[in-house]
Amino acid sequence: MSLPALRALHNLFIPSLKVRCIVLPRRIHHKIRHFEPRTCSKALFTTYSALQHGEYERLPPKSEEDVVNIRVVDRDGIEFDIRGKVGDNLMMLAQLHDVDIEGACEASLACCTCHVYVEEPYFERLDEPDVKEEDLLDMAPFLAENSRLGCQILLRKDLDGMLVRLPVGTRNMRVDQKGQQKEENEDRSTR
Amino acid sequence: MTSLIHQRLCVHAYSQSLYRFSQCLSTSSWANVPKVCVIGTGPAGFYTAMKLVKDHPSVCVDMYEKLAVPYGLVRYGVAPDHPEVKNCINQFTSVANKDRCSFLGNVTIGKDVTVPELRNNYDAVVVASGAWEDRKLNIAGEEEVISARRLVGWYNGLPQDSWLKPALHKTEHAVVIGQGNVALDVARILLSPIDRLKNLDIPEAVLSQLSKSKVRRVTLIGRRGPQHVAFTVKELREMTKLDGLTYDILRKDCENLPDIIKNADRSRRRLLELVHQCSENAQSLDRNLRLWALRFLRSPISVQSQEGTVTGLTLAINRLESNKAVTTGDEEELACDMVIRSVGYMGTKFDPSLPYREDTGTIDNVNSRVTGLPGVYATGWAGSGPVGVIASTMTQSFQCAKTILADLPALHVLPGKPGKDGILPLLQSRGVFTLNHGS
Numbered sequence: 001m002s003l004p005a006l007r008a009l010h011n012l013f014i015p016s017l018k019v020r021c022i023v024l025p026r027r028i029h030h031k032i033r034h035f036e037p038r039t040c041s042k043a044l045f046t047t048y049s050a051l052q053h054g055e056y057e058r059l060p061p062k063s064e065e066d067v068v069n070i071r072v073v074d075r076d077g078i079e080f081d082i083r084g085k086v087g088d089n090l091m092m093l094a095q096l097h098d099v100d101i102e103g104a105c106e107a108s109l110a111c112c113t114c115h116v117y118v119e120e121p122y123f124e125r126l127d128e129p130d131v132k133e134e135d136l137l138d139m140a141p142f143l144a145e146n147s148r149l150g151c152q153i154l155l156r157k158d159l160d161g162m163l164v165r166l167p168v169g170t171r172n173m174r175v176d177q178k179g180q181q182k183e184e185n186e187d188r189s190t191r
Numbered sequence: 192m193t194s195l196i197h198q199r200l201c202v203h204a205y206s207q208s209l210y211r212f213s214q215c216l217s218t219s220s221w222a223n224v225p226k227v228c229v230i231g232t233g234p235a236g237f238y239t240a241m242k243l244v245k246d247h248p249s250v251c252v253d254m255y256e257k258l259a260v261p262y263g264l265v266r267y268g269v270a271p272d273h274p275e276v277k278n279c280i281n282q283f284t285s286v287a288n289k290d291r292c293s294f295l296g297n298v299t300i301g302k303d304v305t306v307p308e309l310r311n312n313y314d315a316v317v318v319a320s321g322a323w324e325d326r327k328l329n330i331a332g333e334e335e336v337i338s339a340r341r342l343v344g345w346y347n348g349l350p351q352d353s354w355l356k357p358a359l360h361k362t363e364h365a366v367v368i369g370q371g372n373v374a375l376d377v378a379r380i381l382l383s384p385i386d387r388l389k390n391l392d393i394p395e396a397v398l399s400q401l402s403k404s405k406v407r408r409v410t411l412i413g414r415r416g417p418q419h420v421a422f423t424v425k426e427l428r429e430m431t432k433l434d435g436l437t438y439d440i441l442r443k444d445c446e447n448l449p450d451i452i453k454n455a456d457r458s459r460r461r462l463l464e465l466v467h468q469c470s471e472n473a474q475s476l477d478r479n480l481r482l483w484a485l486r487f488l489r490s491p492i493s494v495q496s497q498e499g500t501v502t503g504l505t506l507a508i509n510r511l512e513s514n515k516a517v518t519t520g521d522e523e524e525l526a527c528d529m530v531i532r533s534v535g536y537m538g539t540k541f542d543p544s545l546p547y548r549e550d551t552g553t554i555d556n557v558n559s560r561v562t563g564l565p566g567v568y569a570t571g572w573a574g575s576g577p578v579g580v581i582a583s584t585m586t587q588s589f590q591c592a593k594t595i596l597a598d599l600p601a602l603h604v605l606p607g608k609p610g611k612d613g614i615l616p617l618l619q620s621r622g623v624f625t626l627n628h629g630s
Binding site (some may be wrong): 108136 | 275281282382424457458461580582588589
């Protein structure tokens with residue numbers, strides 16, 4: 001086989017290798033959450049796409065006084081214990097720790113994809129939601145009494161120990177829109 | 192000479208090993224990789240692909256798009272004055288950049304390649320094609336009615352709608368049939384002063400036409416009462432707060448809203464409270480400003496026009512009977528210069544092999560699994576009908592991805608399917624150029 005032909009074969013071959021690049025299984029990802037941002041190399045974090053915003057959340061807490069521990073339970077029921085700090089945005093902090101929380105509008109208060117349930121007594125302690133947030137929550141699937149938008153929650157010292165759940169959303173979605181509406185309403189009433 | 196022979200031998204050995212290695216990959220690993228294709232690259236397609244790639248260690252996802260560019264309604268449907276809603280494009284881009292995801296633009300499924308062909312080449316086919324048709328009014332003079340879907344496509348720069356030249360320079364009063372979020376979007380864009388629009392992402396040609404607009408009044412017509420409006424509270428509140436814009440809602444239409452509000456659930460209650468509050472405030476507003484109005488219990492019967500210019504609209508007056516609109520037999524004339532229909536989108540029957548529902552154009556499915564076609568899934572508006580915001584599409588698409596991942600072990604039988612390696616030669620033989628992400 002001639003060299004150019006070989007090179008062609010080689011070139012053909014490289015992209016297909018790229019396709020088969022090894023991706024960390026979820027379990028390993030979850031272990032990363034126990035790392036503290038300051039103990040991790042910067043290179044590790046630059047591989048996460050969610051970090052284009054949320055710079056503040058990457059900074060380490062100034063002192064132990066500033067630390068706010070929260071627990072987030074994702075859609076699959078996996079618990080994430082996150083060590084945050086005062087002033088952190090809940091959505092961005094959770095994204096930083098690889099929780100499957102979406103933020104389609106990037107915290108610009110234009111969607112409701114970061115919809116979460118905040119468990120008592122912490123729900124009561126949060127500031128009253130803005131009218132705009134309430135308007136968006138009205139569109140959120142599986143709305144409940146303790147629904148909030150994750151991107152509107154800033155951590156404070158009195159929120160230490162807060163438990164936050166992501167909507168499970170495993171209800172069967174029916175074909176017709178009326179059926180779907182019905183299912184969603186049922187879900188609301190059972191919560 | 193010896194060195195030359197040695198070199199040849201080395202090259203031969205290298206090529207042999209490379210060959211064997213590639214054989215081994217192509218017969219085992221590559222075949223072991225499950226391949227899924229997604230039809231449509233709007234939010235439903237991207238959220239499904241994102242979840243599939245995230246939750247499966249090796250699945251490869253190919254995304255087919257009929258247009259040259261991805262993002263569907265995020266690009267061509269979301270109003271240009273809501274740029275923050277389009278932020279999700281950043282995340283979609285990162286999905287498209289993943290090694291295991293491919294974007295194949297300029298491929299029309301059903302025409303360039305069919306769903307049965309995709310099924311032969313992929314372990315699973317996800318239909319996330321959205322709803323691109325719009326419902327018609329089926330009234331006399333319909334040909335003079337402008338489709339809101341096309342109007343939205345026009346001001347967002349959708350190539351197929353760039354020919355639409357609404358006669359805004361001759362229009363003072365536009366009537367929109369329908370009271371959903373699209374109707375409000377259209378009213379907002381038509382009534383916005385050009386200074387508000389010129390910094391937005393709107394094509395130059397469209398801006399120059401909008402700058403000649405004489406629209407002073409937009410009336411949104413609903414066939415039922417104020418308790419049945421389809422828009423959401425966020426969009427309505429935005430409309431009430433725009434500078435230089437006022438509104439008109441008749442107080443007598445909203446008289447019995449307080450009783451209805453008592454029994455409504457949270458989101459309905461908050462929306463109706465705002466409608467009621469608006470009807471109270473409307474009386475004291477300055478009528479000399481540009482104005483939008485809500486009119487209820489009216490159904491269009493016919494559109495009058497002279498030499499291709501709309502002159503008026505005949506409306507039937509309805510009453511409510513157990514939440515259904517029933518005509519009273521009375522009619523009403525409404526003078527206007529433009530009629531826009533915005534009574535919902537419909538699915539397109541783009542491939543005859545899929546089971547469509549006649550009334551909605553959606554694809555028959557249970558939990559995203561398309562009826563009668565194992566390995567085919569429907570999500571987003573193609574599966575559930577054109578309702579809901581991006582969050583509902585996201586929830587549904589994540590659910591669809593989970594369903595696919597649960598079915599994948601049964602669907603992926605060795606020897607594996609070729610994926611796009613089987614489709615690309617087909618497209619090439621049919622003279623279809625595909626566009627990739629980044630090209």
